[in-house]
Amino acid sequence: xxxxxxxxxxxxxxxxxxxxxxxxxxxxxxxxxxxxxxxxxxxxxxxxxxxxxxxxxxxxxxxxxxxxxxxxxxxxxxxxxxxxxxxxxxxxxxxxxxxxxxxxxxxxxxxxxxxxxxxxxxxxxxxxxxxxxxxxxxxxxxxxxxxxxxxxxxxxxxxxxxxxxxxxxxxxxxxxxxxxxxxxxxxxxxxxxxxxxxxxxxxxxxxxxxxxxxxxxxxxxxxxxxxxxxxxxxxxxxxxxxxxxxxxxxxxxxxxxxxxxxxxxxxxxxxxxxxxxxxxxxxxxxxxxxxxxxxxxxxxxxxxxxxxxxxxxxxxxxxxxxxxxxxxxxxxxxxxxxxxxxxxxxxxxxxxxxxxxxxxxxxxxxxxxxxxxxxxxxxxxxxxxxxxxxxxxxxxxxxxxxxxxxxxxxxxxxxxxxxxxxxxxxxxxxxxxxxxxxxxxxxxxxxxxxxxxxxxxxxx
Numbered sequence: 519x520x521x522x523x524x525x526x527x528x529x530x531x532x533x534x535x536x537x538x539x540x541x542x543x544x545x546x547x548x549x550x551x552x553x554x555x556x557x558x559x560x561x562x563x564x565x566x567x568x569x570x571x572x573x574x575x576x577x578x579x580x581x582x583x584x585x586x587x588x589x590x591x592x593x594x595x596x597x598x599x600x601x602x603x604x605x606x607x608x609x610x611x612x613x614x615x616x617x618x619x620x621x622x623x624x625x626x627x628x629x630x631x632x633x634x635x636x637x638x639x640x641x642x643x644x645x646x647x648x649x650x651x652x653x654x655x656x657x658x659x660x661x662x663x664x665x666x667x668x669x670x671x672x673x674x675x676x677x678x679x680x681x682x683x684x685x686x687x688x689x690x691x692x693x694x695x696x697x698x699x700x701x702x703x704x705x706x707x708x709x710x711x712x713x714x715x716x717x718x719x720x721x722x723x724x725x726x727x728x729x730x731x732x733x734x735x736x737x738x739x740x741x742x743x744x745x746x747x748x749x750x751x752x753x754x755x756x757x758x759x760x761x762x763x764x765x766x767x768x769x770x771x772x773x774x775x776x777x778x779x780x781x782x783x784x785x786x787x788x789x790x791x792x793x794x795x796x797x798x799x800x801x802x803x804x805x806x807x808x809x810x811x812x813x814x815x816x817x818x819x820x821x822x823x824x825x826x827x828x829x830x831x832x833x834x835x836x837x838x839x840x841x842x843x844x845x846x847x848x849x850x851x852x853x854x855x856x857x858x859x860x861x862x863x864x865x866x867x868x869x870x871x872x873x874x875x876x877x878x879x880x881x882x883x884x885x886x887x888x889x890x891x892x893x894x895x896x897x898x899x900x901x902x903x904x905x906x907x908x909x910x911x912x913x914x915x916x917x918x919x920x921x922x923x924x925x926x927x928x929x930x931x932x933x934x935x936x937x938x939x940x941x942x943x944x945x946x947x948x949x950x951x952x953x954x955x956x957x958x959x960x961x962x963x964x965x966x967x968x969x970x971x972x973x974x975x976x977x978x
Contacts, residue, residue, distance in 0.1 A: 570594035570602055577611045588616050588624035595646065596635045603642030613649045625650075625657040629671075630702065636709035638673060647671045660699030667698070670710070677710065681717025688732070690739050691715050712751050715740050719757035726765040730775040734782060737761050747785045755788045755798070759805040766808060773819070776812045781870030783809065791874040793854070793923045810852070813874070817853035818845055820875060821890040824857065824864045825903045828886040836949045836978060840956050841890070841901070843976035849967050852893040854922040856932065861888050881929025889932050891922050895966035898922070900932050900940075908955070909933070909940035910962050950977075 573591045576583060583591070591612055595603040602608050616624055632646050650657075651672070654665040661670075668683065670676040684691045691714035692706040700706070718740050722728060728736070741758045743750050749758065762779050770776070784791045792799040792806045793813060799806040822838045825831075844850055855875040857865060862877055878887075890901040898914040898921075909932075911919040918938030920931070934940075942962055946955050960971045 566594050566598050570598040570600045574608045577608055583615055585621035588621055589627045592627035592631045609642045620656045625653040629657050629661045633705045633710040647673050664698050677713035678717055680714040684718050685721050719761045722761040723764045730771050748787050752788050756802045759802050763805040763808040777869050781872045785872040814853045817855050820855045820865050824861050825888050827864055839978045840976045849963050850892050854891045856889040856927045860886050878929050879926030883929045897966045908944040910942040912941050
C-alpha cells in the first residue's frame with residue numbers, strides 16, 4: 519500500500535471516527551465463518567474492515583465501484599468497524615451505484631445483509647430497504663417473490679405480513695420464509711425473523727378464540743429453541759407470558775391447561791416462577807397476577823391431592839371442603855407447599871416436572887407429611903397434613919414467622935416459629951357439630967381478613 523493511500527485512509531478514519539484496527543476479526547468475518555460453503559451468496563473470508571475503509575475512500579473520491587466491490591460492500595453496512603450505513607455521505611452514493619449497476623450478486627448480498635442485520639433502529643435501514651425494493655427483480659429468487667408477496671423490504675409491513683402469515687398457517691416465521699425458498703440459517707435464526715415472531719405473539723395475546731392446547735403448542739413453536747428451555751429471542755419473555763396468560767384475564771381454563779401453561783413458563787430461562795423469580799416478571803404485571811393466582815390454586819391442589827394420594831384418609835374431604843371454600847372466597851392471597859421426597863415425586867408426576875414447591879430440609883416428619891403455607895390477610899397459616907395442627911401467626915412480616923417461597927424448611931420451625939410462636943393452634947377434631955375445628959379456623963380467618971363466612975360454605 520502506498521504512503522499516499524495510507525495517509526488518505528487515515529484521514530478518512532479520522533473524519534468518520536473509525537477506531538484503530540484491532541487484531542480481533544470483524545463481526546462479518548465471524549458471520550462468514552458460520553455460513554455453509556454451499557451458500558453461494560454468503561460473504562467470503564475477507565478483511566471486511568479494510569474493504570469498508572477502502573470503499574468509503576473510493577466513494578468519497580466520486581469513483582465508480584465494480585460489481586465485486588458492491589457485493590463486498592453490502593457486507594460492510596453494519597458489522598464492520600467503519601459501518602457504511604451509519605454514514606449517510608457514504609451510504610447514499612453506495613446505494614445509488616448499486617441501483618445503476620443492477621448487479622445480481624451484489625443485490626443478493628445486500629438483501630441477505632439486510633435480513634441478517636435487521637433491526638428497526640439500524641442506521642440507514644430504511645434507505646437500504648428502499649433500494650432493495652427497486653433491486654428485488656435483479657436479485658431474483660426468492661427475494662423477488664418474497665417482496666411481491668410479503669413486502670419484506672418494507673421495514674414495517676414486511677414483518678407484519680410474515681407474522682400474519684405465520685399466525686394464519688400456525689407455522690413459525692422461519693418456516694414461512696424457508697418454504698418461500700429462503701434457506702440460509704443465519705437469516706432464519708435472527709434479524710428479520712425477530713419482529714415477525716414478535717408480531718405473532720402480540721396477535722396471539724389478543725386472540726381469545728385460539729383453543730387452549732393449540733395456544734400452548736403454537737407459542738412454544740414460535741418462541742422456544744427446539745427442546746431446550748431457551749427462548750429464541752430472550753427479549754420476547756414478556757410477549758410469551760402475555761400470549762399464554764392475558765387471554766384468560768376474565769376467564770379460567772381448566773386445571774390441565776393451567777398446569778401445562780405454568781409448567782412451560784416456569785421452565786423457560788429468564789421467566790421462571792413469579793413467586794420466586796419476581797424480578798423476571800416485573801415488566802408484565804398483569805400476566806404475573808394471573809400466574810400467581812393460578813399458582814396459589816395449584817399449591818392448594820398440590821397439598822390436597824398429593825397428601826390424599828400418598829396417604830389416603832377418610833376424613834380428608836373435610837380439609838378439602840374447608841380450604842377450597844377459603845380459596846373460593848379469596849381469603850387466601852398466596853400459597854406454598856412443603857413436602858417430603860415421596861410427596862415431591864407425586865407432585866411432579868401430577869403437575870409437571872417444573873412445578874414449584876419446597877421440601878423439608880431438617881427436622882423429624884412422618885413419611886408423606888406435607889405443610890400448606892398460606893398468606894391470609896397480614897398473617898400466615900401453616901396447615902399440617904395427617905394429624906398435624908393448623909397454626910396461625912398474626913404478622914407474616916414479623917421476624918420469626920414462617921415465610922413463603924423458601925426452598926427448604928425445618929419441620930420444627932413450622933411447628934413453633936422462631937422466637938415468635940403461633941397465636942393459635944387448632945387440632946383437626948371434631949369434624950362435625952358446633953365444636954368442629956372448621957368453625958374455629960373460620961373465625962380466626964375472619965378476624966385476619968374481615969370477611970364473613972357461612973358454615974354452609976365450608977362444611978360438607
